[in-house]
Amino acid sequence: MQIALVQMNVKSGKCEHNFEVLKNYVEKAKNDHADIVVFPEMCISGYMLQDQFLDHAFCEDVASYNERIKELSDGIGIIFGNLYYSPIENVERGRDGRKARFNASFFAYNKQWVKKENGLLDGIHIKHLNPDYRFFDDSRYFLSGIEVSNYLFQTMDGLISPFLFEHQDKTYRIGLEVCEDIWSFDYSVDVTSIYANQNVDFIVNVSTSPYTLNKEVSRNKQLKKHAQQLKEKMPMVFYLNACGMQNTGKNVVVFDGDSSVYDQQGDLVFSLNDEFNEEYKIFDFENMSIAQRCENKILSALTHAVYEFDAQVFPFQPKWIIGLSGGIDSCINAALLVKALGKDRITGYNLASKYNSDTTKGNARLLAERLDIEIREGSIEDINKASLDTLEAYGYKPPYHTLTEENIQARIRGHLLSTFASVENGVIVNNANKIEVALGYCTLYGDSIGAISPIGDLTKVQAFQVARDLNAYFEKEVISNSLIPEIVDGEIKWEMPPSAELKENQLDPMKWYYHDYILQKLLEYPTGNIEMFMESYLDGSIYQTEIGKWIMHYGLNEPEAFINDLEWLLRTFHNAVFKRIQMPPIVVLSRGAFGSDFRESQLGHIKTNQYEKLKEKILAM
């Protein structure tokens, strides 16, 4: 049995394009004498489409491809994920009152839907486990197999049954799953074990599973856990994932592929690339190979996100406009844009005020030179003066609060970049990193602007590594080493510590490494919470972790200093929600990105009882 796995780059909303791609791969698989060819979840429409799925005519189009794909299946089994949009017996409407939609995997062979052992729903497996966390909203869009089963049989799992693939005088009994179906340990139904207990020959899981750091580790564990529970009943599992980029409005989500085959011990035995690239590869039992893992995964993710976002959202090949302050974040984004889109579509702008040092201006120029991109330099002082004059003309006499003056500068930069974009018919890149986004350390309508925030989910500490990786990629010091700190004897050594350069001798108020760590912990799915961190401070166990040394470094081993800093951090974090509401789409890298992943109401910092008690105990230390 030869199974062709197609780790397809599915383009959101481009149904006809995706179908053509699928069709070509089916041809290829036929030529290669594959027995079955597999495509990912929602491979025709894409998966993260938000309320596009509420459009009736669109859903009819998407589902109409099911028959067209079936027609391609002469001589080859085709397993693919797509929308099912016909009533299932009396289940005509979804819980939203609209015609019911189902996220499903399909199995066609010889222009027929492959029959199932229970005789129900030939050729179709409805996704049973609907994820509704992070950026997933499956229950908003799809009725689950559990719900259908509830309706039809008053059971949870009455639909699950092996597909009978009759091929070359043998009947293969195959289980189909969709994505979350294999991540069952927090659900009432375990699709994998139901198939296993029906002794299927193997399971094919079609996914569109977003990349987040170290996801493959979780997946390998998940499969191992299934194997440990199911023992000799554990079937082989073919996990076929999409690659590419899809967007949720507030987030840009990338898919690394990393399609994997697991054996009956739950061990990984075969895989496709995890470098976000489309790939076609035939699995047979004599041809096992595990793909080499991507190095510099975060940089790959970022490159892919920018490349695909540009290609899919801005098909007119716009100029990319970037403010180049000479600081590390703008340097990273400039280098990233060049890596993803080539040097000719990038223009950097240095927007200097009297507070910008010659060094940062020089850094910006040097960066542009080394990247060989256009740079335009000038001053914001004219507009700054006009702004202050106008402010006075409106009856507001100086002196002004420093922050007012800082915000004016930042907004003038936003205004100018927008104006350049308007002249160039270009789009602006946002330079904020995750810590700035978290703390609202940016001026709304100033440096908060842009069409995409590539590193808005990257901590500053992670950014240092990406900077090093970019220099390695370009094989030169594109990003000045003076911007990248070294840790020497527990001290941060850098020539140019981060500064917004909005007033004299300004330095960012962040406690690098330490705040990076807390904010990441606070947001992380599913365990993020601050009280656990406070407990580890209280019982001293924090000093056994990497962060202990930073607590010492910043003098936060002194309890009052620790609490003062923490209160500032949490207050600042929660008060910045209003800025995040209006920020550009952020590329998701972590397990807790702002946007449609980590969703926020404006509530301010709510101090829990546990927090207050821990605070009291810490202050009494």
Place this chain on the structure above:
Amino acid sequence: MQIALVQMNVKSGKCEHNFEVLKNYVEKAKNDHADIVVFPEMCISGYMLQDQFLDHAFCEDVASYNERIKELSDGIGIIFGNLYYSPIENVERGRDGRKARFNASFFAYNKQWVKKENGLLDGIHIKHLNPDYRFFDDSRYFLSGIEVSNYLFQTMDGLISPFLFEHQDKTYRIGLEVCEDIWSFDYSVDVTSIYANQNVDFIVNVSTSPYTLNKEVSRNKQLKKHAQQLKEKMPMVFYLNACGMQNTGKNVVVFDGDSSVYDQQGDLVFSLNDEFNEEYKIFDFENMSIAQRCENKILSALTHAVYEFDAQVFPFQPKWIIGLSGGIDSCINAALLVKALGKDRITGYNLASKYNSDTTKGNARLLAERLDIEIREGSIEDINKASLDTLEAYGYKPPYHTLTEENIQARIRGHLLSTFASVENGVIVNNANKIEVALGYCTLYGDSIGAISPIGDLTKVQAFQVARDLNAYFEKEVISNSLIPEIVDGEIKWEMPPSAELKENQLDPMKWYYHDYILQKLLEYPTGNIEMFMESYLDGSIYQTEIGKWIMHYGLNEPEAFINDLEWLLRTFHNAVFKRIQMPPIVVLSRGAFGSDFRESQLGHIKTNQYEKLKEKILAM
């Protein structure tokens, strides 16, 4: 039996405050010798908290009030909605891997949890029907009663059983529901009929049900439908709703109260105010009364939204900053702010360019005078000149595209308002209406800015009515009648048609009344779609509706003109997603508001097959 209904103004995240309010009402109800007192869904924490519900320590706090409320129940039954946060048998984790959370109603009496007939979960009814449409994400936060029942009994409804309220030598058998439980016709379980078939004495439904226009009509129908199906088994239903405002980040959602009692025929027999106000009222069978319905409901909703948003999100009583162009939208918002917050906290700014007519400037001044608010007037020309000079200094020589010059003006206004806000420690109101938001007829970081968009879900046509209502409220022509059109013989008559005044003789490109109608149709839950509209054009039935005359008015009865306009509208609408992603929170009024109600990926306009076919047919007419 006397039942005290407390239509409480629940404040998001303010648990201790909400508890104090509840406690006082319990005291009051005891003094009034009520037998039972009822509070709304999630009356301690609020309901629309987004991922605040993922915070473990916060959930523990919220749930800890259950015992505290139980302790208040000596001599009185207390029914209230709150979070349940203890494992139910082996259901320890939710589908998100976190400790399971449940949205529940509780029933305490004499410091005990009221027992249920089936002996399961004393005092607690888990919400069975989880809404996951519009701004609802219940499945993201809560396990439903159906899911618990699945886990425990492999049934869907094994938990539902009457509460046995033993009071004054009689046992009342009472059904408890939470909100959506009564909106069951698109779900696999009908909680109301299960209670009815168990012959309960009555049902108490606790809700936090958002206001949208004419919701009471749907609710009355819903209850009537239950009555028709259940016939003589239909019990009385006490529907108790919250009032107030809660925010989802991207939206400001208001609750009108409108708590209602329905008799065994499903007819409304008793109600509390629907004017968004907290109210305490005792129902007894001798004391039936239906509250007078709110006039000018939309204006009430807007006032309430602004008032509560200000009070809850900005408790420091900031100045409100508003750009006063003299156009109708800014006039409405200024009047609204004064109505909601009083005149002393509002400052208007006229930000004139050479394109602004004396008439609109005069209108702005007159409005400020009539509202008795501060107005500051000045010019943006200095900054405009500096901007153009700087643009040239960056190597971009004139002439510029008109749009570039228009956007510069708009962004300077955004910049100045932000600067004023910074000096005044104030917040900015966004003036966009729904049609502008839909079509992106605004400049990002220019007139798209602000802390809240009060009328971002109000069509221009609805805005005319709100303007009239505001003039009626103030008993003078606060908003110049010259801005409000009259329809005379099918023609729109107005002295001052809407204009952005960003270039000479500019008029807005919208086809008022007609575009208002289509965009509303397109977005409306649950039926919104464009193809139905095109079909009604094709078969001529459109001319039997109110919109027919506008089609004639704009010459769109000519098929090519109709299609050209429609394509422009849809393309413009879908291309504006990137702006909406970065816009301020919008107050929800309709059944399809941009933000967390109507959610959008950046996909562009996807033309469906049905659309293409209808277009072809129309062009062949």
